[in-house]
Amino acid sequence: MLRLIHVLAALALTASAPALAREPALDRPLRVASYTLKATLDAAQHRVTGQGTIQLFNYTQLPLNELYLHLYMNAFKNDRSLFLRSPFGAGRSGGRGSEWGYIDVKRLFARESSSELWALRRMAAVDDADDETDVRVPLAAPLAPGRTLTLEVDFEVKLPEIVERTGYAGDFHFVAQWFPKLARLMPDGTFDHFSFHPHAEFAANFGTYDVTLDVPAGHVVGATGQCAAEPARTGRQMLRCRADDVHDFAWTSWGGFEQQRERVGSVEVKILTPPGNSMNAQVELDLVRFGLSHFGRRFGAYPYPSLTVVHPPEAASNAGGMEYPTLITTGGPWYTSLTGARAIEAVTLHELGHQWFYGLFASSEPRFPFLDEGLNSYAEHSALTSRYGVGSAFSGFGFKLANEAMSRAIAAARGADEPIAQSAADFFSFRSLGALAYSRTATLFSTLERVYGKHELELALSDYADFARFRHPEPQHLLEAVRGRLGERAARNLERALFERGNVDYVVRDLQSAPVDPHAGIFDDGNARRTLPRSAPRPPSRWVGRAIVLRHGSLEFPVQVALEFEDGRREHQTFSGEGTRFTVSCEGPARLVGVTVDPELRVLIDDDLTNNAARAQDQGAPRSLERLLYVAELLLGGGLP
Amino acid sequence: MTLLEPEEIRARRQPFAILAIGGVRGLAGLCLAWPLASLLVSSGVGLRSEGDRALFEDGGYLLLEIARLRGADLLATTRGLSPVLCLGFTLNALCNAALLVQLNFRKRLRVAEWLSRTLPRVPSLLVFGAATTLAQLALVLVATLTAAALPESPSRPQLATLLGGSLWLVTALLLAALGGFCDLVKAALVRYQSSLGKALARAWSSAIRRPVRACLGWLPYALAFLGAALLAAQLTLVLDVSRAGAWRVAGVLVVHQVVMLLGVAARAAWYARALRLVALEARPEAE
Numbered sequence: 001m002l003r004l005i006h007v008l009a010a011l012a013l014t015a016s017a018p019a020l021a022r023e024p025a026l027d028r029p030l031r032v033a034s035y036t037l038k039a040t041l042d043a044a045q046h047r048v049t050g051q052g053t054i055q056l057f058n059y060t061q062l063p064l065n066e067l068y069l070h071l072y073m074n075a076f077k078n079d080r081s082l083f084l085r086s087p088f089g090a091g092r093s094g095g096r097g098s099e100w101g102y103i104d105v106k107r108l109f110a111r112e113s114s115s116e117l118w119a120l121r122r123m124a125a126v127d128d129a130d131d132e133t134d135v136r137v138p139l140a141a142p143l144a145p146g147r148t149l150t151l152e153v154d155f156e157v158k159l160p161e162i163v164e165r166t167g168y169a170g171d172f173h174f175v176a177q178w179f180p181k182l183a184r185l186m187p188d189g190t191f192d193h194f195s196f197h198p199h200a201e202f203a204a205n206f207g208t209y210d211v212t213l214d215v216p217a218g219h220v221v222g223a224t225g226q227c228a229a230e231p232a233r234t235g236r237q238m239l240r241c242r243a244d245d246v247h248d249f250a251w252t253s254w255g256g257f258e259q260q261r262e263r264v265g266s267v268e269v270k271i272l273t274p275p276g277n278s279m280n281a282q283v284e285l286d287l288v289r290f291g292l293s294h295f296g297r298r299f300g301a302y303p304y305p306s307l308t309v310v311h312p313p314e315a316a317s318n319a320g321g322m323e324y325p326t327l328i329t330t331g332g333p334w335y336t337s338l339t340g341a342r343a344i345e346a347v348t349l350h351e352l353g354h355q356w357f358y359g360l361f362a363s364s365e366p367r368f369p370f371l372d373e374g375l376n377s378y379a380e381h382s383a384l385t386s387r388y389g390v391g392s393a394f395s396g397f398g399f400k401l402a403n404e405a406m407s408r409a410i411a412a413a414r415g416a417d418e419p420i421a422q423s424a425a426d427f428f429s430f431r432s433l434g435a436l437a438y439s440r441t442a443t444l445f446s447t448l449e450r451v452y453g454k455h456e457l458e459l460a461l462s463d464y465a466d467f468a469r470f471r472h473p474e475p476q477h478l479l480e481a482v483r484g485r486l487g488e489r490a491a492r493n494l495e496r497a498l499f500e501r502g503n504v505d506y507v508v509r510d511l512q513s514a515p516v517d518p519h520a521g522i523f524d525d526g527n528a529r530r531t532l533p534r535s536a537p538r539p540p541s542r543w544v545g546r547a548i549v550l551r552h553g554s555l556e557f558p559v560q561v562a563l564e565f566e567d568g569r570r571e572h573q574t575f576s577g578e579g580t581r582f583t584v585s586c587e588g589p590a591r592l593v594g595v596t597v598d599p600e601l602r603v604l605i606d607d608d609l610t611n612n613a614a615r616a617q618d619q620g621a622p623r624s625l626e627r628l629l630y631v632a633e634l635l636l637g638g639g640l641p
Numbered sequence: 642m643t644l645l646e647p648e649e650i651r652a653r654r655q656p657f658a659i660l661a662i663g664g665v666r667g668l669a670g671l672c673l674a675w676p677l678a679s680l681l682v683s684s685g686v687g688l689r690s691e692g693d694r695a696l697f698e699d700g701g702y703l704l705l706e707i708a709r710l711r712g713a714d715l716l717a718t719t720r721g722l723s724p725v726l727c728l729g730f731t732l733n734a735l736c737n738a739a740l741l742v743q744l745n746f747r748k749r750l751r752v753a754e755w756l757s758r759t760l761p762r763v764p765s766l767l768v769f770g771a772a773t774t775l776a777q778l779a780l781v782l783v784a785t786l787t788a789a790a791l792p793e794s795p796s797r798p799q800l801a802t803l804l805g806g807s808l809w810l811v812t813a814l815l816l817a818a819l820g821g822f823c824d825l826v827k828a829a830l831v832r833y834q835s836s837l838g839k840a841l842a843r844a845w846s847s848a849i850r851r852p853v854r855a856c857l858g859w860l861p862y863a864l865a866f867l868g869a870a871l872l873a874a875q876l877t878l879v880l881d882v883s884r885a886g887a888w889r890v891a892g893v894l895v896v897h898q899v900v901m902l903l904g905v906a907a908r909a910a911w912y913a914r915a916l917r918l919v920a921l922e923a924r925p926e927a928e
Contacts, residue, residue, distance in 0.1 A: 170795070172795075256795055256796060274795055274796075274798065275795070275796045275797060275798070276796075276797055276798040276799045276800075277798070313795045313798075314793070314795070314798065315793065315795060333798070333802070334798045334799060334802070335799075335802060390699045390700045391699065397874075398874070398877070398878040399699070399701070400699040400700065400701070401700070401701040401705075402699075402700040402701060402702070404700075404702075405700050405701045405702040405704075405705050406701075406705065408702065408705070408706075409705040409706065409708070409709050412706070412709060413709055562690065564690045570690075594688070594689075594690050596689055596690055599689075599690070601702055604702075608706075608710065609702065609703060609706045610684050610685040610686065610703075610706060610707065610710055611685060612689070613685065613688040613689040613690070614688055615687070615688040615689075615690075618682060618687040618688060619687040619688075619692035619693070620682050620687050620692070620693075621678050621681040621682045621686060621687055621692070621693040621696075622692075622693065622887075622890050623692075623693045623694065623696070623697060623882045623890055623893075624677075624678050624681045624686075624693050624696060625674055625675070625678035626882075626890055626893060626894050626897070628673075628674035628677050628678055629667070629670045629671055629674040629894075629897075630670075630897040630900075630901070631674075632669070632670035632671075632673035632674045632729075633666055633667060633669075633670035633897075633901045634870075634901070634904075635673075635726075636666050636669055636670060636673075636726075636729045636730065636733050637666060637733070637901065637904045637905070637908075
């Protein structure tokens with residue numbers, strides 16, 4: 001029976017792309033890595049003492065002779081770690097923290113074989129002895145397929161001052177990447193292990209987390225899963241938190257939190273904010289209500305009974321903007337909502353979206369960051385647009401800025417410098433990763449939506465979500481979903497853009513228009529010769545016009561071409577996108593005065609929007625001149641007393 | 642030439658001077674705006690059927706694209722315009738000086754008359770202008786250091802923001818009060834053709850006697866101008882140049898130029914008030 005279970009599980013987890021449509025959606029994942037831990041926080045010393053058990057279920061068809069543990073906290077142990085060694089700044093925040101952090105594993109004992117394993121450990125990266133975040137542990141006895149290994153573990157963590165989401169600021173503690181964590185066991189019996197890279201996040205198997213937190217009395221705690229109070233000694237409080245079918249566990253403990261609770265559908269939502277942030281709390285709660293429903297309709301219902309939103313205090317802003325299973329962090333000053341910027345809304349929806357594109361789907365962020373960050377950025381933009389329309393990034397002073405427009409500008413600045421579909425560590429810098437994996441992916445999907453239809457893309461992503469839930473999807477599954485709903489050509493465009501640095505730039509050139517004159521000259525017709533005189537000059541009654549639309553790059557999106565005539569008439573032609581050029585030609589009663597390719601800006605991934613039009617006569621920029629004049633006059637008037 | 646009595650010094654007596662200064666400022670503004678607008682024209686935005694309306698449309702797709710592709714050129718051009726800006730400031734200062742002199746007289750001054758009254762005072766004006774600027778910079782430095790030293794309050798973030806905001810508001814008021822006092826000194830310099838020391842003494846005496854009027858007398862005019870500018874912003878929204886129609890652009894142009902003229906008029910009104918203050922101070926029967 002066990003054999004049957006693990007064969008079925010392996011099949012489910014290794015599902016190949018063509019099987020996408022046939023695979024039934026999973027209600028729950030295979031629980032491979034489960035943790036039962038107790039963590040005691042010394043808030044004065046910023047230390048966490050932990051002990052408990054880790055269970056690894058070998059669902060593969062091969063015996064395991066070793067395992068890999070991630071000790072992420074050692075990224076902050078010294079300046080030789082892979083995370084901190086770059087002289088150009090560390091991590092997404094660029095910060096290094098002013099105090100070191102580390103994890104000391106005191107004991108790792110295999111219960112089934114009664115063997116102490118920690119002494120046998122080796123650093124996994126043989127060519128990088130300085131980094132202590134990826135550890136290989138040989139097993140005393142092989143772990144047979146279908147069997148479970150129970151590891152007893154004791155460890156102590158020294159938290160750094162807040163850096164890259166984890167650590168402390170004063171008496172605020174955010175505790176993430178804090179326990180010895182099994183690297184993800186792959187279906188082929190290998191482990192997806194890696195050193196903690198400053199560009200990368202995490203990947204792990206699903207499992208059950210049963211964590212008891214021992215924190216100072218008076219602290220407000222937010223954690224992955226559902227927590228219940230347990231008896232505690234004087235001056236302390238104890239909470240037992242349990243989360244099923246997740247792949248990480250993070251928590252926060254601070255006496256300063258104010259909390260709001262609300263049941264949204266079947267989900268108990270808890271919002272933790274610093275004092276004075278009630279406005280932000282309202283925005284976050286509102287967006288969670290909206291987001292759970294919006295994302296749930298598109299990517300499947302949120303399956304967990306709880307969700308915690310943590311808004312860190314300003315001094316700990318580096319803890320903000322991150323996702324963990326059933327717990328997200330936001331951030332921003334108390335007055336953000338008053339400025340017209342939708343920053344709180346964006347970060348809340350983005351991190352909430354990660355409950356699907358990371359939490360439930362669990363694609364490997366280190367190997368293919370675009371699969372969660374990129375798709376999630378698109379989902380965030382789409383949700384913000386649904387909610388706020390065109391002012392999804394900013395709305396104020398009579399001007400509205402779209403999130404899509406900002407994302408497009410960021411993406412276009414990096415163009416196709418690197419492939420989107422590559423590992424986080426392979427990106428030249430985090431700025432490059434941000435522009436390509438986040439923004440360019442989002443822009444690419446916005447383009448698919450605008451070109452092939454919003455409904456069709458929603459269906460494709462819904463197919464992908466159905467398949468991906470609890471399955472650790474790969475890029476080919478996304479391509480398969482797009483192919484299934486949007487067609488082969490759309491999938492080819494997607495593949496080229498993701499893997500082959502595909503790009504596109506539509507250009508209009510050589511607009512010309514000329515009158516159609518009656519024929520004139522000498523014409524031989526059999527034996528007869530006719531001479532037709534030039535007609536006397538008069539206003540032409542018909543005109544011919546032409547222009548060339550060029551497509552540079554390898555992406556072949558169909559586009560509309562708008563023709564504008566002198567008499568105010570407009571006409572549209574369609575360029576299928578196949579071939580590198582399209583000749584616009586027309587004949588009619590008026591002169592062709594303008595041609596614009598993609599007038600509705602459907603192909604947002606177009607490298608350059610300023611070369612999309614040609615015109616007989618430039619219209620100038622009267623509005624810009626007027627506005628610049630006013631600004632200059634104000635400057636001159638206010639410049640001197 | 643006879644100086645006007647204090648009660649007679651009114652900005653409304655000088656509509657042509659106000660219009661002339663507005664015209665000069667408009668021309669100087671055009672010299673600054675034209676190269677930047679030309680750069681935008683060359684960006685291809687005028688080739689689209691909607692023209693540069695696209696830059697004002699909601700969403701900001703084309704605006705961000707121009708910023709991305711031509712931002713460096715726009716910045717370089719703006720830097721290149723620095724000498725023009727300096728010339729513009731100088732021209733503006735000369736206009737203000739002309740206004741300050743003209744407000745003392747009923748008859749319109751000829752250039753020679755104006756020069757004869759102004760040129761001898763230029764060294765004093767320069768020295769005092771530089772000293773005022775230095776004092777204002779010192780004030781900003783002190784405010785910056787104080788702002789950095791303000792305690793953070795995780796439990797009361799609004800209070801921290803309020804403290805910081807109040808600090809900068811007070812600093813702005815002090816800066817402007819210093820500017821107001823500077824205007825009083827300039828008024829005394831040009832009205833009485835006195836030395837800097839005497840002008841300072843006269844302004845100081847006026848400031849001591851009427852501190853609020855002397856240092857913050859400009860405030861009602863500044864608020865009136867601010868109100869006009871905000872109203873203009875609302876009208877600009879209503880006219881909405883992101884929609885088709887040359888009349889919209891013309892309408893916004895008129896609104897903005899009226900605001901600019903109101904700005905000149907507001908400054909003239911304050912100068913008239915400053916002159917009245919120093920003139921009253923000079924009267925033996927002054928209160």
